[in-house]
Amino acid sequence: xxxxxxxxxxxxxxxxxxxxxxxxxxxxxxxxxxxxxxxxxxxxxxxxxxxxxxxxxxxxxxxxxxxxxxxxxxxxxxxxxxxxxxxxxxxxxxxxxxxxxxxxxxxxxxxxxxxxxxxxxxxxxxxxxxxxxxxxxxxxxxxxxxxxxxxxxxxxxxxxxxxxxxxxxxxxxxxxxxxxxxxxxxxxxxxxxxxxxxxxxxxxxxxxxxxxxxxxxxxxxxxxxxxxxxxxxxxxxxxxxxxxxxx
Amino acid sequence: xxxxxxxxxxxxxxxxxxxxxxxxxxxxxxxxxxxxxxxxxxxxxxxxxxxxxxxxxxxxxxxxxxxxxxxxxxxxxxxxxxxxxxxxxxxxxxxxxxxxxxxxxxxxxxxxxxxxxxxxxxxxxxxxxxxxxxxxxxxxxxxxxxxxxxxxxxxxxxxxxxxxxxxxxxxxxxxxxxxxxxxxxxxxxxxxxxxxxxxxxxxxxxxxxxxxxxxxxxxxxxxxxxxxxxxxxxxxxxxxxxxxxxxxxxxxxxxxxxxxxxxxxxxxxxxxxx
Numbered sequence: 001x002x003x004x005x006x007x008x009x010x011x012x013x014x015x016x017x018x019x020x021x022x023x024x025x026x027x028x029x030x031x032x033x034x035x036x037x038x039x040x041x042x043x044x045x046x047x048x049x050x051x052x053x054x055x056x057x058x059x060x061x062x063x064x065x066x067x068x069x070x071x072x073x074x075x076x077x078x079x080x081x082x083x084x085x086x087x088x089x090x091x092x093x094x095x096x097x098x099x100x101x102x103x104x105x106x107x108x109x110x111x112x113x114x115x116x117x118x119x120x121x122x123x124x125x126x127x128x129x130x131x132x133x134x135x136x137x138x139x140x141x142x143x144x145x146x147x148x149x150x151x152x153x154x155x156x157x158x159x160x161x162x163x164x165x166x167x168x169x170x171x172x173x174x175x176x177x178x179x180x181x182x183x184x185x186x187x188x189x190x191x192x193x194x195x196x197x198x199x200x201x202x203x204x205x206x207x208x209x210x211x212x213x214x215x216x217x218x219x220x221x222x223x224x225x226x227x228x229x230x231x232x233x234x235x236x237x238x239x240x241x242x243x244x245x246x247x
Numbered sequence: 248x249x250x251x252x253x254x255x256x257x258x259x260x261x262x263x264x265x266x267x268x269x270x271x272x273x274x275x276x277x278x279x280x281x282x283x284x285x286x287x288x289x290x291x292x293x294x295x296x297x298x299x300x301x302x303x304x305x306x307x308x309x310x311x312x313x314x315x316x317x318x319x320x321x322x323x324x325x326x327x328x329x330x331x332x333x334x335x336x337x338x339x340x341x342x343x344x345x346x347x348x349x350x351x352x353x354x355x356x357x358x359x360x361x362x363x364x365x366x367x368x369x370x371x372x373x374x375x376x377x378x379x380x381x382x383x384x385x386x387x388x389x390x391x392x393x394x395x396x397x398x399x400x401x402x403x404x405x406x407x408x409x410x411x412x413x414x415x416x417x418x419x420x421x422x423x424x425x426x427x428x429x430x431x432x433x434x435x436x437x438x439x440x441x442x443x444x445x446x447x448x449x450x451x452x453x454x455x456x457x458x459x460x461x462x463x464x465x466x467x468x469x470x471x472x473x474x475x476x477x478x479x480x481x482x483x484x485x486x487x488x489x490x491x492x493x494x495x496x497x498x499x500x501x502x503x504x505x506x507x508x509x510x511x512x513x514x515x516x517x518x519x520x521x
Contacts, residue, residue: 003322004348004402007359010369014362064264067257075254087261090269094460094504096477097497098273100484105272124268127261156253185352188462188477192484205354206463209361221355228350232343 008225015222017215033219043220045197046204049118053190053200054183057122058176064123065130066172070164072131073138074146084131091128098124099192107193114195121189126179133178137171138164170239177235181228277498291495301479305499308475311390312458315397319454322398323405324447328439330406331413342410349403353463360396360468361387388470396464401457405450412446413439445515452511456504476500 016029037043065087071077072084090098099121106117145167149159190200201220209217278288295301330341348356363369364386371386386392416439424434465475474482476496483493 001326001344003399004345007356007363007399008348008351010362011355011359064261068261071254071257075250075257077254083258086265090265092456092504092508093273094477094497094500096460096462096480097276097501098269100480100493100497101272101276102268103484104276104490106268120264120268123264127264131261181350185350187353188460191462191481202352202354202463205352205358206466209354209358209467213361213365217354217358221352221358224355225351229347232347232350236343 011218012222012225014215015218017218033215034223036214036216037219037223040216042199042204042208043201046199046201049115049198050184050190050200050202053115053118053122054180056119057126057183058179060119060123061126061130061179062134062172062176065127065175066134066168068127068131069135069138073135074143087131088128090124095125095186095188096192099189102189103192107195114193114198117193118190118198118200121193122183122186125186125189126183129179129182130175133175134168134171137168137174141167173235173239177231181231276494277501278494288491288494288498291491292498295492295495295499301496304474304476304479307390307473308459308477309503311393311397311475312455314394315401315458316451316455318394318398319402319405320447320451323402323450324409324443327406327409327413331410331416332418338414342407345406346403348399353400353461354467356400357396357464357467360392360399360464364392364395364468387468388472390469390473392468393465393473393475396468397458397461400461400464401454404453404457405447408446408450408453409443410446412443416442441518444518448511448515448518452508455507459504459507460500476503 013025015033016031017033068083068087072080072087077083102117102121102124106112106120107114112120141164146159146163149163150156154162184200185202186200187202187206190203191206194200194203201224205217205220326345330338330345333341365371420438420442421434424438425431429437459475460477461475462477462481465473465478466481469475469478476499480493480496480500483489483496
């Protein structure tokens with residue numbers, strides 16, 4: 001536990017340092033690096049890109065993934081297993097390889113903009129999570145409920161919105177949180193799919209760390225940590241933290 | 248609408264995205280990269296497999312990944328065991344603490360190791376303070392740094408998967424073995440270990456695949472002296488602009504991960520039936 005959490009606490013301590021370079025223990029307490037971090041133009045731009053891409057890709061992945069989860073969990077058809085494996089496969093291949101492939105095909109050959117390529121790439125990346133986590137909530141629910149609704153005269157759409165969707169809600173919330181964070185934190189895809197004015201926060205942080213060694217990144221990290229704790233606690237209140245990780 | 252048509256409607260959008268944004272680019276890049284001056288990926292691959300530098304990088308990647316997997320196993324499994332045996336109402340919190348780092352960016356988690364291992368970092372300061380030497384040890388940009396950083400990165404995966412199979416084992420089984428005269432060590436070996444093995448295997452596979460494909464950590468902690476396949480791929484793609492070479496490295500990486508995943512699947516299938 002010390003090994004897992006110690007380094008993270010170290011980063012927080014350095015974020016509040018008053019020193020000019022990264023040193024531990026910090027020579028004093030100050031908020032100057034937070035000021036520095038918040039006024040850094042490339043971090044601001046990166047944060048905006050990251051939030052936009054994460055939110056949009058999460059939405060796309062859920063919109064595309066929920067129907068797939070429905071098909072995989074509720075239907076029997078030929079090639080069932082193959083379809084399931086196919087939709088989980090983007091999670092198996094190395095992300096860097098996926099990023100490189102998308103960079104070549106989408107950006108170089110098809111001349112799609114960096115933002116477009118980022119959105120497509122992140123949606124592909126998140127699709128397995130969306131299919132799997134929403135599918136898990138479906139697998140736990142009883143299909144007889146939907147059949148009963150249909151038997152009582154509800155149309156397929158009405159049965160979906162009145163019964164299936166509410167049953168899936170915890171799974172959808174978990175999938176959304178997990179997807180958002182996965183996209184937001186992703187480096188390999190985002191690093192290769194960047195263009196003028198378009199790069200995500202982790203990529204900007206990575207570039208910054210490679211060339212300068214001061215506590216700014218520690219301050220950004222501390223802010224991200226606080227936001228993540230907040231998101232995790234909120235999810236815990238909504239659906240239970242362990243559900244997010246049980247799949 | 249017929250059932251077939253609805254099924255098609257449910258699957259079609261997702262399949263279209265996978266074809267456009269995954270399968271097609273993947274196939275093209277691995278086997279026939281466009282716009283490359285030397286589109287002969289298999290030729291490149293042949294050159295690489297006899298190039299001692301690339302072979303060295305390959306060996307380092309595997310060596311580091313195996314070490315990381317073993318360390319995660321040795322540290323993570325006991326942690327998971329302790330969590331699974333903790334009082335029920337504390338398990339959730341302990342697990343959340345162990346798994347929480349997964350939600351943070353790899354950049355954040357790797358940055359910490361720059362602080363610990365760097366030139367003016369914690370460890371080198373501590374060594375200098377002992378007065379034994381006035382030259383701080385070189386820790387950053389070594390394989391040791393890679394192993395430390397990657398272990399911290401992927402340990403939560405091992406704890407999580409081990410916990411999920413350990414928590415399903417009825418602790419009564421272990422008690423029964425003890426009651427029948429088995430020593431604690433024997434009860435653990437004969438009861439807990441076999442039952443936990445599938446989860447541990449999944450965890451080990453995830454850690455290994457993660458360590459092979461990790462990018463941020465080798466970039467920051469390994470530097471140019473200790474490249475792994477991932478940083479080598481990035482180097483070919485973005486610095487040397489040798490896309491045939493990048494595709495060849497991508498192919499090596501993908502095959503390595505798939506082979507290990509397949510092998511682990513076979514082993515767990517065997518364990519499950521025996």
